[in-house]
Amino acid sequence: MLVVVLPLIVLFTIATVKTIPVIGGDVRIALVAAGLTAWVMGEPSLPSLGAGIVDGIDTLAWVMCLSLFGSIYAESQVRLGTMDAVLGVLRRVFGNSPRGLIAATFVTLTLAGSLLGDAIAAATVIGFLVIRALAELKIPAEAIAMMILVGASIGSVMPPISQAVFLSASLLEIDPAPVATIAYATVTGSLILVLLQSFRYVRGRSLPVELIPTETLGALVRRTWPVFGPLALLALIVVLDTGFGVNLFSLLPGGSTALAFLDSTPILRGFSNLVVLAIIAATLFALLYPTVGKNVGSIVVTGAKNVGGTLLLQLCAGFMVGMFQVSGAIDTVAEAAQGLSGNAVALGAVVVIAVLGMITGSQTTAQTVVVPFAGPLLVAAGGGSVAVALGASHIASGAQNLPPVGLTAFVVCGLVGASLNQRVDPVKTMILALPNSLYFIVVGLLFWLFG
Template identity: 50%
Template sequence: MWLVILPIALLFAIILLPLPRIGGNVIIGLLAAAAAAALLGGLGPLAIVEAAISGIDKLAWVIMLSIFGSLYAEAQVRLGAMQTALDSFRALFGRSTAGLIAAVILTLVLSGSLLGDAIAAATVIGLLVIPTLAAIGLAGERIAVIIVMGAVIGSGMPPISQSFFLAASLTGIDPGTILGMAYLTMSGSVVIAILTAIRLCRRASAAGLDAPPPLLAVLRERWRTLIPMLVLLAIVVVASLGFNIFERTPVLADGVAALSEVPILRGLAFRVVLAILVALLVSLAFRTVRRQAGEVAVAGLRNVAKTVQIQLCAGVMVGVFYNAGLINVVQQATSHLAPNLMATAGGLATMVVGMLTGSQTTAQTMIVSIMAPALTNLGQSPEAVAMGAANLAMAGQSMPPVGLTTFVVAGLVGGVIGTRVDPVKTMVMALPVTLYFAFVGFAFWLWG
């Protein structure tokens, strides 16, 4: 068992301790853990390269989803689709403060779904909505909690759900098998977030709020900005009903089949990634996006640069752990343990890492990559393991007292409105959504 404990201890030490130069660096921690595992497992240089390729290949669809999802999301911001979505939601819910809050949360959820990352969604859409929320007299913490809840939910919302796709990848199942349950659980979180935000902001005044234009007027003027998004949704929804256009189109099907045989690049052949690519091409048909293509590429890649670097290094670590036999060691060592004990300890660890790093990606990579094989070996359903992992990792992103996501949002809001925003108070306000994700996650892991 020391073969597993030492690399994991090294990983935690580098990420969580204030070590000189390397303390808190997730990338160095992942690579150091991989190097330690390779050394203890007796892997040579060639075997390490093979393991790295194998591990990155396991996460290929998630990596491609991050890259092209971010490029697509940036294109939608430049096209004005996010503003159209916000105005449409506002028109739908009316001029009231409750309507504005619901519209903002739904826009954040939509943006987070496209970006797959809570911090990125909070940054991109936060700057768009903070002035409007401040205009109705909300305190900084209340503005921040609305953004935090919407962004965290968005990071897991299908159809472009990085957290559920990553959980499925680490568990070794097709993500399509859990998307139905993902829609159900995420919809519940949206309702809780809206009700929580409305309760917190019930004393806000709509006096300084401009009346939104009628929904038909918004759509009549800017419906074209929603075309790429509608194309994406149509492809994904039709595929979920059993008609995959990329497998039914003769020439295209051959190309996708050939691509799916190439390690790592096979991530491009995943149907949601292909749908994003189609929607991105449709976006480029608009002059506004085409003229800013270079800026879209730079900004989109910058938004997910750190996330993709972490995913690549995570792939290296996961591949080395598998090829060095560490996963088998964990399965053998835990085979006599009670599944509930394993699930409880693993769930708490997942939330703690998500809290400290502000990233469901890091939390899943560090904990779920080891817990998933152990739990399935103990008889848990792979689908339940994946569902639990995704929800527990999202719970960690807003968990008090040191949730990195909330610290980032609090700083962003404070900078815009010119006042200090208390991040811990914001985390406490977001507890209904945080505890909801934790409850759902543990429910799948303990009773799934």
């Protein structure tokens, strides 16, 4: 068991002891160091090192492709004005009331997060559009931050572009589509919960005259409908596949052969996922718009820059997963856990994911450390692989916003504070977001126990 315990000690030490010179508190270095420790504790050799790197990156290839191309696509939609148009349409759909404004804000954040796959990016893109409007309703700054934090976090878990779902499915080596299908319903439940929680801040209030839109819904749609083209294409491709089993790319001449080649090639298989291909297709369609086509270089650079840190973290996580695989650490845990009940494994894994998410503020780290060990054990104990993947994605997503180290909360509080010119307490914001965090953890645990 030393091949398992020692790497985890290295991981926790570097990630949590910030007083260590140079590397203290750096999760990326902690992941790489843990992977190297596992490799050394196994049977170290250059071939095993190379095989581990390829296997690890291959495991997370879908997630990394999703992050990169999703961010580039999202940047094209920002330049096109799609998200601003969506917010405008939803404000008119939900009515000219404070509750309508809050509902429009949450749905827009959820949509932005589902397209970006990243909570921080969604909060940044949409946050500035709504902060001052919410402040004019006399909503406390920490409550505004909570709404943006939770809305963006919900969106980052909501399919079709869900890093958490794709990561858990990749770590279990299963198709993410069935997991994503169920996630639509479970994540919608969290959206309803936070809406009910947030409406209390505007009970008995009316919308100020200056916040009431003057343009009618029909006029707005007639003016902005062209910008919805790429989004409509993305939705069409995903709905045809998930709802009707029609893969448009396989219908193209040579499409099936190309998809088969990509799917059978390590690392390149990340490009074979339908959602990734749909994002690429929607981005290419967006290039037909002059606003996007004339600025394609800056859009690609900005999109890649926005997820540079996330991609590096995912690469480090993939390295650690690969080293755990070639060192035999995962097999060691499986042998040692023989005879344990699925409930015991589930409860133990929930605690570890919650602690990791709490101290790192990252669902990626929490899942990468726990799922390779606990996932196969839960499946072996009788759990369905789809239920195990769904549970892992939800538990980790809830854990990453637990106080006191929620990275997204600190970013959101900085945005709100800068916009309102006042200090916004991140810990208080995370406490206000606690009901939603616990919802995800409880839902995930239920799928582990009864899925």
